Amino acid sequence: MRRRPWLVWTAGVLTYLFLYVPLIIVVVYSFNDSRLNAEWVGFTTHWYGELLRDEQMIEAAWNSLLIGVVASAVSTVLGTMAGYAIYRFRLRLLPILVVMPIAIPEILMGVSLLIFFVMLNLTLGLVSIILSHIAFCVGFVAIVVRSRLSGMDESLIEAARDLGATPVQAFRLVTLPLIMPGIVAGALMAFTLSIDDFVITFFTAGVDSVTLPLQIYSMIKIAVTPEVNAVSTLLMLLTLVLIVIATRLAPGSFRGK
C-alpha cells in the first residue's frame, strides 16, 4: 500500500469524479443563459427567477416541505421508540420488522403501499404520501438512535435509578439528553429521504398531489430545461446542508473513529 500511494489517489480521484461530475454539470448549467443544456453561453440567474414564477413548481415545493416536516416528525417519534425498544429489550423480531422497509426494493414498497391504500379505500393524496414516507423513514431513525444508545454506558440509566429517579425521570433526564444528537440526526435524515423520494411517492401520490421530484420528472419528460437544473441545484443544496448537520450531530453513525 505504502509503496504506491499514487494508485490509491488515482482510483480515489476517478471515483469521486464519476460521482460528482454529473452533479457539478447540473449546477453549472443552472446558470447558463440558454434554453439548451448543450453549450455554455453566458452566466445568468434567470432560471432561478423563472422558478419562483412557476406556480406548479411552488405548489410542488410546498407539498414536499409539508410532507417532509410531518413525515419526519412522526417517524422521529416512532423511530426513537423503536430504537429504544431494540436496545433495551433485545427483541428478535422488531429489528427485522423495522429495517425491512429500508431493505426491500422501493418499487415493491410503492406497489404494495398502493394496493394497501386502495384496499383501505383511502383517497390517494398528501395523506397517503405522508403515511408511506413514515413507513420507510422510521427504520432509518431507529437505526441512528439505536447506534447512539449502544454507544451509551448502560450503567448510566441504572445510576439514575439508583440515585432516586423513576424510570420516566431517568429517561427524561439522562437517556434523552444523551441520545438527542442521534434523534436530531435521525430526524434530518428522515426529512432528506422524504423530500428526495420519487419511486414510492410516484405510486402513492394519486393524481392531484405533486411533490418536487414528481414535478421535476414530469418536466423532463418534455425537455430538460435549465429550470430543472435550477430546482435540482436548490434541492441538492438543501440535502447537503441537512446531511452535514446530521453527520456533525451523530458522528458515530456516519464515521469511524
Added chain:
Amino acid sequence: MALLEIRSVTRRFRDFVAVDGVSLSIQAGEFFTLLGPSGCGKTTLLRMIAGFDQPDGGQIVIDGKDMAGVPPEERNVHTVFQSYALFPHMTVEQNIAFPLKMSRCPAGEIGARVREALDDVSLLGMEKRFPNELSGGQRQRVAVARALVNRPKLLLLDEPLAALDAKLKEKMQLELIALQKEVGITFIYVTHDQEEALALSHRIAVMNKGRVEQLDEPAVLYSAPKNRFVADFIGECNLLDCTVALQDGGTLDLDVAQLGRVRAAGVEGSAGATQGTLALRPEKVSIARALADETCVNRFRGKVHDYLYTGDVTLYIVEVEGGRRIEVMLPNNAVGRSSKFFEPGDAVEIGWREDAGHFLRD
C-alpha cells in the same frame, strides 16, 4: 438488629446458579467486603441489594423492611459503579445535585450540600468541570461524593478502584477508609483483589461458585482459612495433600507425599480426621544454608529450583530431596540473611514451626 439481612438468597440465569442460598447479616457502620473470583456471584448479589435484579428465592431485608418488589429508586441504598457512571452531559456540580433533586431537597439547600460533599472528597473548585475533563481518580471521587451526598443507609461499591493504577489505588484505599470512618455509613464493597479486601474491610465474605466459603475478619481469614479455596485465594499458600499418621492431643503427625513426616498443630474439628490438606504460607517457612533456628521442628534439605524477586521480598521455589516443591518467602531485609541471594541449584535447608502450617480436613 442488623442493617442488612440476606436470607438464603438464590439467583439463577437459565441453568447457571449465580448466587446459591447465600445468607449474610451486615451491621450498621461496617465496612463489609464480598471477595471472590470473577463469576463467583458477588456482583449479582450486589445488584440484588441495589434493586437492579430480583432474587429467585430468599429474602433481602434492609433496616427491617423486606425489599421484594421495591425498585432501586425507593431503596435507601446508593451504588458506586465500576465505570463510575457519571452523567457525561452534566457538570460535577449537577452530577452531585442529581440525587438531591430526585429526593426533592429544597433548592436553597442543594448548593451548600454539594459543596460539603465536594469538600468530603477534596474536590472543591471542580464544580463546573465535566466528567471527561477529570482524571480517573477525580472521577472516582465524584462518583463517591454523588453516592454519599444524601446520606444513604448503605453504600455499595462495585470494584470502584479496578480502573486505577497501583499507586493511585493505594491512595484511594486510604481515602475510602477515612471517608467511611467519617461519614459512618455502612459500606459493602465488591472486589476480586484479595489485598484490597484485606486492607479495607472489617469483615470479608469469600465467595466461590455462588456460595460463601468463609466469612471472617481479615486476620482470621488469612491465618485460619477454613478450606483449600480460601487458603489458595487469599495470599500465597503451599497446599500439601496429607494423611494423618498420628494424632496426639494438640499435635498432628502428617504424611505428605514426596516430602515426608510433618508435625502440625491440631485445629478445631481435626479430631478423628484421616485425610486433609496442610496449608503453609511461604513467609512462615525459613530458609538458610543450614538452619540455626531450633524451633523449626519440620526440616528438609533441598535445592533452590527458581526464585522470583519482587523488591521487598524474594519468593524461592525449593525442591526438597523427596521431590516436592515448596514456596518460601524471604524478606529482602531479613535479619541474618546472607548478603547474597540463593541461586538456582544452591543446596539449602528449609524449615517451619509446628504451628506454622494450618491443617484443613477433607
